[in-house]
Amino acid sequence: MPEAAAPHEALRPSRGGLVARGRLVQGLQVAAACVAPLLVLLPIGATLGQAMAGGIGPLLHELARPLVGALLANTAGLIESTMACCAILGVGVAWLIERTDLPGRRVFAALAACPLAVPPFVTSYAWLSMSPSFEGFGGALLVVATAYYPLVYLPVAASLRGMDPALEESARTLGLSPFTCFRRVVLPQLRPALMGGMLLVALNTLTEFGAFALLRFRTFTTEIYAAYRTGFSGPETAALGLVLLVLCLGCLGADFILRGRRHYARIGRGAKRAALRYELGLSKPVWVVLLVGLNAVTLGVPLAMIVFWLTQRGAAAITPAEVAPARVIGATLNSIGLGIAGTALTMLLALPLATLATRHRGWLTAGLERTGFLAQGMPGIVLALALVSVVIGTVPVLYQSDALLLVAYAILFVPLALVGIRSALVQAESRLEEAGRSLGLTWFAALRRITWPLAAPGLGAAAALVFIAIATELTSTLLLAPIGTETLATELWANGSTLAFAAAAPYAAIMTAISIVASWVLVQRYGAAPLLARQEG
Amino acid sequence: MAGGRPGRRFWGASVVIAASWGTLGLQSAVAAPASITLYSAQHEQVVDMLTAQFTKETGIAVRVHKGEGPELASQLLAEGTHSPADLFFTENSPELVLLDEHGLLAPVDPATLARVPAADSAPDGHWIGLLARENVLAYNTRLISPDALPASLMDLADPSWKGKIAIAPADADFLPLLSVVIKLKGPAAALAWLQGLKANAAIYDDDEAIVVAVNRGSVPVGVINSYYWQRLATELGPDGMHSAVYHFGDHDVGALVNVSGAAVLTSAKNPSGAQKFLAFLATGQAQRMLAQSDVDYEYPLVPGVAANPALKPLDQLSPPSVGPAALGDDHEAAALLRESGLI
Numbered sequence: 001m002p003e004a005a006a007p008h009e010a011l012r013p014s015r016g017g018l019v020a021r022g023r024l025v026q027g028l029q030v031a032a033a034c035v036a037p038l039l040v041l042l043p044i045g046a047t048l049g050q051a052m053a054g055g056i057g058p059l060l061h062e063l064a065r066p067l068v069g070a071l072l073a074n075t076a077g078l079i080e081s082t083m084a085c086c087a088i089l090g091v092g093v094a095w096l097i098e099r100t101d102l103p104g105r106r107v108f109a110a111l112a113a114c115p116l117a118v119p120p121f122v123t124s125y126a127w128l129s130m131s132p133s134f135e136g137f138g139g140a141l142l143v144v145a146t147a148y149y150p151l152v153y154l155p156v157a158a159s160l161r162g163m164d165p166a167l168e169e170s171a172r173t174l175g176l177s178p179f180t181c182f183r184r185v186v187l188p189q190l191r192p193a194l195m196g197g198m199l200l201v202a203l204n205t206l207t208e209f210g211a212f213a214l215l216r217f218r219t220f221t222t223e224i225y226a227a228y229r230t231g232f233s234g235p236e237t238a239a240l241g242l243v244l245l246v247l248c249l250g251c252l253g254a255d256f257i258l259r260g261r262r263h264y265a266r267i268g269r270g271a272k273r274a275a276l277r278y279e280l281g282l283s284k285p286v287w288v289v290l291l292v293g294l295n296a297v298t299l300g301v302p303l304a305m306i307v308f309w310l311t312q313r314g315a316a317a318i319t320p321a322e323v324a325p326a327r328v329i330g331a332t333l334n335s336i337g338l339g340i341a342g343t344a345l346t347m348l349l350a351l352p353l354a355t356l357a358t359r360h361r362g363w364l365t366a367g368l369e370r371t372g373f374l375a376q377g378m379p380g381i382v383l384a385l386a387l388v389s390v391v392i393g394t395v396p397v398l399y400q401s402d403a404l405l406l407v408a409y410a411i412l413f414v415p416l417a418l419v420g421i422r423s424a425l426v427q428a429e430s431r432l433e434e435a436g437r438s439l440g441l442t443w444f445a446a447l448r449r450i451t452w453p454l455a456a457p458g459l460g461a462a463a464a465l466v467f468i469a470i471a472t473e474l475t476s477t478l479l480l481a482p483i484g485t486e487t488l489a490t491e492l493w494a495n496g497s498t499l500a501f502a503a504a505a506p507y508a509a510i511m512t513a514i515s516i517v518a519s520w521v522l523v524q525r526y527g528a529a530p531l532l533a534r535q536e537g
Numbered sequence: 538m539a540g541g542r543p544g545r546r547f548w549g550a551s552v553v554i555a556a557s558w559g560t561l562g563l564q565s566a567v568a569a570p571a572s573i574t575l576y577s578a579q580h581e582q583v584v585d586m587l588t589a590q591f592t593k594e595t596g597i598a599v600r601v602h603k604g605e606g607p608e609l610a611s612q613l614l615a616e617g618t619h620s621p622a623d624l625f626f627t628e629n630s631p632e633l634v635l636l637d638e639h640g641l642l643a644p645v646d647p648a649t650l651a652r653v654p655a656a657d658s659a660p661d662g663h664w665i666g667l668l669a670r671e672n673v674l675a676y677n678t679r680l681i682s683p684d685a686l687p688a689s690l691m692d693l694a695d696p697s698w699k700g701k702i703a704i705a706p707a708d709a710d711f712l713p714l715l716s717v718v719i720k721l722k723g724p725a726a727a728l729a730w731l732q733g734l735k736a737n738a739a740i741y742d743d744d745e746a747i748v749v750a751v752n753r754g755s756v757p758v759g760v761i762n763s764y765y766w767q768r769l770a771t772e773l774g775p776d777g778m779h780s781a782v783y784h785f786g787d788h789d790v791g792a793l794v795n796v797s798g799a800a801v802l803t804s805a806k807n808p809s810g811a812q813k814f815l816a817f818l819a820t821g822q823a824q825r826m827l828a829q830s831d832v833d834y835e836y837p838l839v840p841g842v843a844a845n846p847a848l849k850p851l852d853q854l855s856p857p858s859v860g861p862a863a864l865g866d867d868h869e870a871a872a873l874l875r876e877s878g879l880i
Binding site for chain 2 (some may be wrong): 065066067070131133135213216222223226227228229230231232233236388389392396399400425483484494497498500
């Protein structure tokens with residue numbers, strides 16, 4: 001019916017106009033997708049530029065200082081020990097839960113992911129408040145190992161669940177003892193998950209600041225802060241930041257290379273059987289007691305210490321600030337407010353990038369996306385100092401503003417949002433949207449009726465993760481928060497670092513509560529996978 | 538004046554949207570007209586007490602930005618004329634000297650300056666000394682007897698002290714101590730001293746941590762300002778204290794008395810409010826408030842105000858004869874500290 005089509009044609013813009021508009025939209029989309037990667041590159045470039053400001057000679061001189069060597073030794077020692085502890089705990093717990101007839105497996109499985117919801121900075125406060133003997137290497141190892149072992153547990157457990165029992169059965173039939181079978185058949189299959197998890201542990205240990213500062217364990221983050229406090233904010237501090245940045249990006253690179261190789265695929269057809277479960281037999285109670293003990297250490301003690309200090313009178317003498325309800329409420333509102341605003345900005349920056357990367361594959365989009373992921377290797381302290389130096393020199397009005405703090409959050413947590421948004425968009429394939437369009441839906445209607453309902457839950461999970469991360473963020477908040485803006489994290493820091501434990505308790509309690517409740521809701525709705533994405537990116 | 542910060546307002550409105558009640562609420566509070574912005578390296582509780590009283594008396598609100606002294610000083614240098622600060626209140630004079638050298642400090646009201654001894658303030662009148670704090674050794678009474686303690690701070694570099702001492706080189710109180718060592722013994726001896734300390738000492742973040750460590754017996758001796766020992770003693774009570782304070786005598790470098798002072802910045806947006814705050818700090822009332830509190834253990838410099846009775850009287854101390862003016866800025870000390878690898 002050509003005569004009916006004519007008026008429609010008349011309403012549409014000419015074909016040439018459509019193409020031009022398409023190009024414009026595409027151009028805008030690419031431009032929007034570039035914002036996040038550029039923001040991520042900004043502090044890296046600024047740190048590099050600042051460190052090199054005096055030329056390569058002075059930089060080398062800085063790097064050759066004895067302090068750098070001492071810090072490298074300190075950091076390497078802690079990371080190796082932490083990785084070993086996390087590997088043993090993670091694999092051990094995963095094996096018990098996934099491969100034995102341990103009673104209460106479901107409860108233990110839920111508990112094993114929980115430490116990820118308690119910031120290590122809070123855990124370290126709890127241990128330190130129990131006894132000062134947790135200061136130093138031992139305490140630092142305890143705090144990070146118990147905080148990060150889920151990073152190994154979660155992927156290893158998933159890998160154990162997915163394993164085909166046929167291989168193990170063959171090995172056993174061929175005469176391998178259970179232990180040799182584990183070592184020669186199971187462990188190699190676990191290696192990709194295990195290595196990936198351990199690299200995440202290393203990365204998180206490198207960038208942790210609050211816990212080590214409270215526990216007086218000297219690493220790059222704490223010494224960068226010390227140099228800053230002593231009045232050095234120039235090339236000297238940037239040189240330390242550069243070393244840390246290189247270490248972090250190295251971990252990230254190793255993880256990236258490993259990811260390309262981490263496939264042990266089952267090629268056979270048909271469904272595999274559920275994985276084998278070994279009977280624990282008489283040793284069952286021993287393992288239950290051990291697991292209960294582990295959870296007492298990872299969760300029980302920290303939470304109990306917070307509750308204990310809540311019941312103590314605010315100790316006046318070494319309390320930096322009066323614990324007035326108004327102060328606690330103010331800090332809570334600030335944390336939540338900054339959390340919401342920061343999440344909005346982070347999602348806004350990540351959305352165009354993730355959309356482009358999932359819908360238009362290519363070297364450019366992949367490169368942009370990977371650049372966004374670099375932020376995972378960005379220690380908060382390096383980021384904050386770089387932003388301060390850039391902003392004071394160029395846009396002083398942004399200095400000490402909420403806007404700059406929000407930008408810092410967005411840079412730090414853009415990888416988190418990217419992972420979440422990507423998995424959400426995979427649910428809402430573009431083909432479905434195109435089908436809707438071809439059936440006559442407008443662009444907006446297709447988005448509202450097809451893409452949005454499919455992607456919304458995943459986007460919600462991503463936003464929730466970013467929110468948790470921002471509401472508990474310490475380092476960049478400490479350095480960038482506008483005058484008078486105190487958050488739960490900075491209040492806990494102010495009190496905890498001067499050993500005013502009772503005064504710190506309300507802040508620790510609220511922070512932990514926000515994080516646990518938000519994580520709980522998340523896990524209930526989407527399973528534990530997003531929780532891992534929080535760290536993994 | 539909301540119009541005073543257009544950039545911030547704009548960003549606040551566009552980025553934050555309606556979501557962040559907390560942050561937005563704070564911004565409007567910040568824009569109140571009669572307010573001053575204080576960069577403070579003094580203890581938060583002390584400053585809270587003082588600002589609350591000041592606001593009650595004058596109606597001028599005080600916004601406080603906290604940090605370690607050298608950190609804030611270097612921040613003020615970097616900010617230059619863009620600084621939002623009206624005044625700076627710090628624990629040690631060298632930071633004020635540094636800012637004055639860069640021409641960032643405005644003259645203090647002469648009437649205010651006249652209330653404290655001239656020797657404790659800047660010779661050019663650009664900052665005022667308000668309180669004094671004494672450097673001491675804290676020692677664990679179970680681990681070491683008083684007669685085994687060193688006659689001089691310099692002795693701590695001796696190998697016989699290996700593993701027995703705690704220092705906090707990144708604490709703002711360590712730099713002036715090093716400055717006085719440089720001043721009286723020369724840079725070469727000071728560097729050798731630092732290297733001795735590096736071999737001997739356990740490194741802590743701050744004086745608070747040292748005093749706790751000494752008190753519980755992790756380390757026999759620690760270099761601190763007496764202030765921190767007193768605060769811990771108030772906190773734990775006599776039963777909880779297993780440590781005591783040792784005062785260096787005979788004008789030793791270790792007996793340094795630091796002057797805590799304040800200044801108005803040349804870039805102040807509200808200079809009259811800032812001068813009022815300085816004047817308030819130098820009143821007998823404010824100084825008495827501090828001396829009688831259980832949060833501050835510094836010597837009031839306004840004549841006639843008695844120090845906290847827990848402190849050894851100021852006139853019985855035997856500090857080295859280096860006044861704040863002669864002590865200078867911390868420039869050389871910071872460079873030497875880095876050279877030694879302690880930071």
